[in-house]
Amino acid sequence: MKKITIIAALCIITTALYGNPFFSGKPDTKAKEQNITAKTESPGIRGEISEKMKLYQKEIRENISGYFDEIKNRNYHYIFYAIMASLLYGILHAIGPGHGKITLSSYVMAKAVSTGRTVWMGFLSGFSHAMSSLIVISVIILIFEKSIVRNFESVQNNLTNISFAIICAIGIFLAAGAIRLLLSRNTPPAPEEKNTRLSKLSAAPVIISAGIIPCPGAAIILIFSYTMGLYIIGIICVTAMSLGMGLTIGITAAAVSVARKTGDSMASRKNISRTVFGIFQMAGGIVLIITGIAWFTT
Amino acid sequence: MKIKYSLLLFLTLLPLSLSAHPHVFIDARVNIAIDTMSLQYIEIEWEFDRMFSSTIISQFDKNRNGTIDSAEIPLVKKGAFDNLREYGYMCHVMINGKKFRIRKVESFSAEYRNKKISYMFRIPVNCSISGSGTVTIAIYDSTSFCDFQLFKTGPLSIKKDEKILIQSQIKRVSYKLDYVTPQEIRIKYQIP
Numbered sequence: 001m002k003k004i005t006i007i008a009a010l011c012i013i014t015t016a017l018y019g020n021p022f023f024s025g026k027p028d029t030k031a032k033e034q035n036i037t038a039k040t041e042s043p044g045i046r047g048e049i050s051e052k053m054k055l056y057q058k059e060i061r062e063n064i065s066g067y068f069d070e071i072k073n074r075n076y077h078y079i080f081y082a083i084m085a086s087l088l089y090g091i092l093h094a095i096g097p098g099h100g101k102i103t104l105s106s107y108v109m110a111k112a113v114s115t116g117r118t119v120w121m122g123f124l125s126g127f128s129h130a131m132s133s134l135i136v137i138s139v140i141i142l143i144f145e146k147s148i149v150r151n152f153e154s155v156q157n158n159l160t161n162i163s164f165a166i167i168c169a170i171g172i173f174l175a176a177g178a179i180r181l182l183l184s185r186n187t188p189p190a191p192e193e194k195n196t197r198l199s200k201l202s203a204a205p206v207i208i209s210a211g212i213i214p215c216p217g218a219a220i221i222l223i224f225s226y227t228m229g230l231y232i233i234g235i236i237c238v239t240a241m242s243l244g245m246g247l248t249i250g251i252t253a254a255a256v257s258v259a260r261k262t263g264d265s266m267a268s269r270k271n272i273s274r275t276v277f278g279i280f281q282m283a284g285g286i287v288l289i290i291t292g293i294a295w296f297t298t
Numbered sequence: 299m300k301i302k303y304s305l306l307l308f309l310t311l312l313p314l315s316l317s318a319h320p321h322v323f324i325d326a327r328v329n330i331a332i333d334t335m336s337l338q339y340i341e342i343e344w345e346f347d348r349m350f351s352s353t354i355i356s357q358f359d360k361n362r363n364g365t366i367d368s369a370e371i372p373l374v375k376k377g378a379f380d381n382l383r384e385y386g387y388m389c390h391v392m393i394n395g396k397k398f399r400i401r402k403v404e405s406f407s408a409e410y411r412n413k414k415i416s417y418m419f420r421i422p423v424n425c426s427i428s429g430s431g432t433v434t435i436a437i438y439d440s441t442s443f444c445d446f447q448l449f450k451t452g453p454l455s456i457k458k459d460e461k462i463l464i465q466s467q468i469k470r471v472s473y474k475l476d477y478v479t480p481q482e483i484r485i486k487y488q489i490p
């Protein structure tokens with residue numbers, strides 16, 4: 001059980017969702033009061049991989065900028081390259097922290113959701129996260145043409161608040177269910193039964209909580225395309241990016257689902273399934289409640 | 299059983315194990331001035347990627363001439379720079395093992411060249427030094443919103459008194475508390 005607690009704690013520690021520091025927002029207290037003497041002389045394997053991923057993203061973004069130049073010069077076959085690069089950018093971009101992976105992972109850890117449905121939920125979360133940028137930016141361009149960035153920041157902040165309120169509510173819902181399960185004397189339903197009982201409606205808040213926050217990465221591509229006078233190409237590229245993000249988050253969700261199933265099968269063999277289900281659900285609920293509270297209090 | 303527990307842990311942490319989430323890519327250059335009495339200042343230059351540069355242009359190029367004029371620089375400073383005070387201007391400086399808190403910056407300037415926005419600013423330090431010691435400078439964003447890389451050519455220049463012996467090194471390190479792995483500039487000085 002210690003391991004599950006550690007997993008939950010790590011989930012909390014690595015949660016990171018922030019605004020654009022150039023325009024608004026404040027870092028958390030830790031960042032302000034940090035003591036940078038706590039360091040090692042090597043970035044380690046994790047750091048090396050992380051830096052490589054950033055460099056790839058940087059390179060892809062530069063390439064997309066170059067492709068837009070070519071498209072502007074009427075070399076229309078570069079549209080294909082721009083779309084492919086955007087798809088790849090979406091895949092890599094969604095690997096980083098945020099994008100609803102914490103919410104989805106916690107939900108999947110808490111609820112026995114089938115792998116297929118988990119993948120679908122992940123895909124929709126990633127896809128809608130980038131697509132909401134498209135909606136927000138397009139509306140801002142139509143209504144407030146001259147101050148896209150400021151209005152985007154404002155809309156994004158409001159939607160992020162709503163998202164975290166939803167995340168908190170999901171956490172409370174899961175924790176309450178866990179308490180019911182742990183106190184119940186009845187045998188818990190088998191995972192298969194849970195799957196059939198899980199309505200599409202109960203998974204919707206998870207997708208919405210990730211999807212309504214417009215992705216700044218997608219917004220930047222849209223603003224860039226708009227300033228180049230190629231907004232339609234921008235829309236196509238962000239759609240491709242959405243597909244890439246959906247793909248990554250779908251695969252991530254599948255990995256968590258497999259992890260959950262491994263845990264379930266180990267627990268059922270040891271005849272402790274009710275406790276394990278309850279603890280999984282409680283851990284997921286607590287992670288989401290803390291994530292939500294942390295957002296509103298820091 | 300150990301393997302299964304490891305698999306469980308690995309799969310659960312998979313979505314969290316890679317942090318590569320920047321939305322803004324910045325190349326940075328550092329210039330420091332040091333004399334026999336003090337570390338005088340640190341000058342920073344940031345060059346933004348083209349896409350983020352376009353967001354700055356779309357917001358602050360008020361006369362729509364496709365660049366940032368001198369009249370628009372104060373607008374850029376107010377709208378897309380001053381908030382960085384909250385983040386210590388993303389610069390993390392240690393002088394002989396002690397953190398130097400950046401309270402203000404001077405001489406802010408912005409320009410648009412080669413389709414990219416650059417910011418230039420100076421951090422007044424005026425910290426007394428003597429004998430030998432080490433200054434470290436790392437530019438990073440603990441929120442992962444921005445990715446900073448030092449320019450491949452001329453990332454560091456040092457304006458110094460002839461008598462001072464300087465050794466400099468740039469190395470990627472890991473700052474544990476911020477979960478970041480920035481390039482750290484390490485300057486060892488020796489004042490005769």
